[in-house]
Amino acid sequence: MKHSQAHLLAYSYDATANFQAMPDLVLSPRNTEEVAEIVKFCAKEQIPIVPRGSGTNLAAGTVPSRGGVVLLFNNMSEILELDQENLTITTQPGAITQDVSIYVEKNGLFYPPDPSSMKISTIGGNVSENSGGLRGLKYGVTKDYVKALTIVTPDGEVMKIGGKLAKDVAGYDLLSLLVGSEGTLGVITEITLKLIPLPVAKKTGIAYFNSLEEAAKTVSAIIANRIIPVTLEFMDKGTIGAVEDFMEIGLPREAEAMLLMEQDGSEKQVEEDIQKMIAIAKENGATSAILAASEEESDVLKTGRRAALSALSRKRPTTILEDATVPRSEIAKMVKAIQEIALKYDVQISTFGHAGDGNLHPTCLTDVRDKEEMERVEKALDEIFQVAIDLGGTITGEHGVGEMKSPYLEWKLGASGMALMRNIKQSIDPKNIMNPGKIFAKETKKRLVIHGGN
Amino acid sequence: MVVTELQQRMQQSFIENVDEEYLMDCMRCGFCLPACPTYLVTNKDEIHSPRGRIALMKGMRDGDVVWDGSVEESFDMCLGCRACEPACPAGVQYGVLLEETRVAVEQVKPKTIAEKAIRTSTFDGVFADQKKMAGAVKLVQFYQKSGLQKATRKIGFLNLFPPFMKEMEGVLPTIETKKKRKVALKPKTTTVAFFAGCLMDTLFQETNRKTIELLEWLGANVVIPKEQQCCGALHGHSGELEKGLRNARANVDAFDSDSYDYIVNNAGGCGAFLSEYEKHLQSDSAYAEKSKRFSERMIDISSLLVKLGLNNRLKEIQVESQAIVTYQDSCHLRNVNKVFLEPRSLLQDAPGFEYKELIDAGSCCGSAGIYNILQPEMAKKILDLKMKGVRELQPAKIVTSNPGCLMQMQVGIQREGLEDEMQAMHIVDFLYDAIHKNQN
Numbered sequence: 041m042k043h044s045q046a047h048l049l050a051y052s053y054d055a056t057a058n059f060q061a062m063p064d065l066v067l068s069p070r071n072t073e074e075v076a077e078i079v080k081f082c083a084k085e086q087i088p089i090v091p092r093g094s095g096t097n098l099a100a101g102t103v104p105s106r107g108g109v110v111l112l113f114n115n116m117s118e119i120l121e122l123d124q125e126n127l128t129i130t131t132q133p134g135a136i137t138q139d140v141s142i143y144v145e146k147n148g149l150f151y152p153p154d155p156s157s158m159k160i161s162t163i164g165g166n167v168s169e170n171s172g173g174l175r176g177l178k179y180g181v182t183k184d185y186v187k188a189l190t191i192v193t194p195d196g197e198v199m200k201i202g203g204k205l206a207k208d209v210a211g212y213d214l215l216s217l218l219v220g221s222e223g224t225l226g227v228i229t230e231i232t233l234k235l236i237p238l239p240v241a242k243k244t245g246i247a248y249f250n251s252l253e254e255a256a257k258t259v260s261a262i263i264a265n266r267i268i269p270v271t272l273e274f275m276d277k278g279t280i281g282a283v284e285d286f287m288e289i290g291l292p293r294e295a296e297a298m299l300l301m302e303q304d305g306s307e308k309q310v311e312e313d314i315q316k317m318i319a320i321a322k323e324n325g326a327t328s329a330i331l332a333a334s335e336e337e338s339d340v341l342k343t344g345r346r347a348a349l350s351a352l353s354r355k356r357p358t359t360i361l362e363d364a365t366v367p368r369s370e371i372a373k374m375v376k377a378i379q380e381i382a383l384k385y386d387v388q389i390s391t392f393g394h395a396g397d398g399n400l401h402p403t404c405l406t407d408v409r410d411k412e413e414m415e416r417v418e419k420a421l422d423e424i425f426q427v428a429i430d431l432g433g434t435i436t437g438e439h440g441v442g443e444m445k446s447p448y449l450e451w452k453l454g455a456s457g458m459a460l461m462r463n464i465k466q467s468i469d470p471k472n473i474m475n476p477g478k479i480f481a482k483e484t485k486k487r488l489v490i491h492g493g494n
Numbered sequence: 495m496v497v498t499e500l501q502q503r504m505q506q507s508f509i510e511n512v513d514e515e516y517l518m519d520c521m522r523c524g525f526c527l528p529a530c531p532t533y534l535v536t537n538k539d540e541i542h543s544p545r546g547r548i549a550l551m552k553g554m555r556d557g558d559v560v561w562d563g564s565v566e567e568s569f570d571m572c573l574g575c576r577a578c579e580p581a582c583p584a585g586v587q588y589g590v591l592l593e594e595t596r597v598a599v600e601q602v603k604p605k606t607i608a609e610k611a612i613r614t615s616t617f618d619g620v621f622a623d624q625k626k627m628a629g630a631v632k633l634v635q636f637y638q639k640s641g642l643q644k645a646t647r648k649i650g651f652l653n654l655f656p657p658f659m660k661e662m663e664g665v666l667p668t669i670e671t672k673k674k675r676k677v678a679l680k681p682k683t684t685t686v687a688f689f690a691g692c693l694m695d696t697l698f699q700e701t702n703r704k705t706i707e708l709l710e711w712l713g714a715n716v717v718i719p720k721e722q723q724c725c726g727a728l729h730g731h732s733g734e735l736e737k738g739l740r741n742a743r744a745n746v747d748a749f750d751s752d753s754y755d756y757i758v759n760n761a762g763g764c765g766a767f768l769s770e771y772e773k774h775l776q777s778d779s780a781y782a783e784k785s786k787r788f789s790e791r792m793i794d795i796s797s798l799l800v801k802l803g804l805n806n807r808l809k810e811i812q813v814e815s816q817a818i819v820t821y822q823d824s825c826h827l828r829n830v831n832k833v834f835l836e837p838r839s840l841l842q843d844a845p846g847f848e849y850k851e852l853i854d855a856g857s858c859c860g861s862a863g864i865y866n867i868l869q870p871e872m873a874k875k876i877l878d879l880k881m882k883g884v885r886e887l888q889p890a891k892i893v894t895s896n897p898g899c900l901m902q903m904q905v906g907i908q909r910e911g912l913e914d915e916m917q918a919m920h921i922v923d924f925l926y927d928a929i930h931k932n933q934n
Contacts, residue, residue: 042539044541044562044563044564045559045560045562045564045565046541046546046550046559046562046564046565046567046568047540047541047564049549049550049553049558049559050540050541050543050546050549050550050568051540052549052558053522053549054522055521055522055523055524056522057521057522060558062558094524094527094538095522095524095540096523096524112538114537114538114539115537136528157523157524157525159525159528160524160525160527160528283583285585286583286584286585347525347583348583349521349523349583350521350523350525350582350583350584351583351584351585353519353521353523353583353584354519354583354584354585357515357518357519358518358521359521407518
């Protein structure tokens, strides 16, 4: 139990700019039973509970905006079992994603979800946020790997859902409901994940372009050519420069865009696909498209891409990042729209992201202390959301709604969608003690009307 | 909440001393967390992480927290190893923020009379004046030579000295008699000004002698400017930055000559501060240019030995590998000066040894200047973790690049009862011995 002033402040934030609120108490339970006791007490006293992994959330999902208890999992961070017959791994929620990943790979198995914060983030946090990562294009996201969960319901009951099963249609799919529920429906205390065999080979290609559109076209062309690479990552000029400032690995600062393309599988397939992707990049105007010289070089490039957001924050005091996602076919349009919006509102936006997934992270570089600029930033971000939705996309692909995007959720879901979700929340957590103030906003933002010509 | 007058003054001191722009650089991504030794040994306690400390610095400034024991503990527990800096994609200048915080705290925090006396004798006395340091050390040498060391250890002879020196008691290096110098291999073409360092030049005099000898052997002309002082790092890290800068100016003056190709040091902790003179003195018009010249020519001993071609000399001596040598990074040499390949390359080429990497060699050993004296419990936890890796590797020599690390590793060896199996050594001593023992 921690409740010193320093502790309350240290658990008042996550990685989201401009959100902070002090909890009343910070607790580190040691097992499911202790979690259940805490939840029962909080339910009785109507005290909010905010489960928190490592606090790398990017939508203020782990900020205790209504005070209450921050629940930590640093005492519940063990890997419990590797089941070689069913190809599953069972861990406590506090296990670090990368530790799990390394552990299974030592055993010749593979857990693909790899959010950029995987060195820091916890599996529990990943499940609660349904995190994506660099390998999403081919291997999907966290939800595609969750087989079973132990949860403590908002009234303190312990419940096991799912199992080490290949198939299971017994009733509603509660696993899918819990994964990505951002701590609003209960506390996850044990997780069983699906594993797959570790691919034997992988190779990485890098392509640089003189325009964003060429890079975006390359992405569409690769998919259209029936290649599904593991990774198809995009960085624009601003991002390339920021990463280069941090890593000093010799990225060309003059390039307008770069693509990082990785394929895994059998030696033959990998070689074939990577050569094809390099050729497609060249056809679409790449100034340079080459194979990474070694696995080390490929790792360095991926590390650079993972650091993109934080590296961008070198440029201005505040970085506000979005997570707009559109169908793959619309990626070029989205990239173009972001550029135009930045110009229109005179704000600095750098974009990187999982281009192959249609999931971009336009990042506004600004300063929260400048009120006038912040107003323009807000308008720009509103418009980005609206354009994404108009293109058949969503407001968040992998970061979650949290508190930050809650005012926009109705834009995506509509009034009836919101009502259905509210009913689900209400029936599972009638006292609203589980991470209150997240997903559901008090007020929806006024919807933007974009006039023709934009 | 009632805010006391002291707490108000403390907030004011944070506003005046801790730079808001530097604080805003942190976007709280958490990339620093896995790099922070105190975060890891406290089972991931956010107040003992760089991100948490920066949030607390900002909280103090903005008035979100008031000064109390819990805030103080968070700052005090920081090793200052700066492993968070290379891990930080946003380029947060944590070292600067920590120094500023310590200045902010020192200016307001009431001190006991005893603490004041120690601080004065340490920062204004011994560390400010090389002669006083030498005087104190002569006593230590007498004490060692006379054979009284073992007998008097129990009654704490070194109580006479500032507390940090007392702690060194168990692991003080022994004094060697002078050996005949080797003749230089080639005509001297490079002129090197040697920064002797207050600890290195007193308690570790032997290492300094060998440093000079090695450099001369490799054809360097070594000069030791007389007016040099303690680098000032300990002052800076303890919230006495102004006193540290007094030393910095003296050193910049002492080494300001066009005839020096390099200014070399052999203590990682000093080297980092020396290379940051430029940053600290950039707004001092009389010293901005001079300190830039100083910091640009600063080099650590391993990098210089590599430049002067020691690797080839080592390779010429062909001896079978008989034991394992490993390396514990000096945090500041690694994290501030970004030097970690050079010492390893020298050890890889050292005759008679096989180099093996120590697990987490880049993370702090817990010495951290005088941290092991101020925060013995945390330092012990960190050292225990380090020694776990050492036990697995079973090296005959653990080589370091800094006197603090050297003593801390030796403390670790003694604590584990491994004195008969292994030894902690300064890289210069190790290389010197490897050459002398294997070459006629």
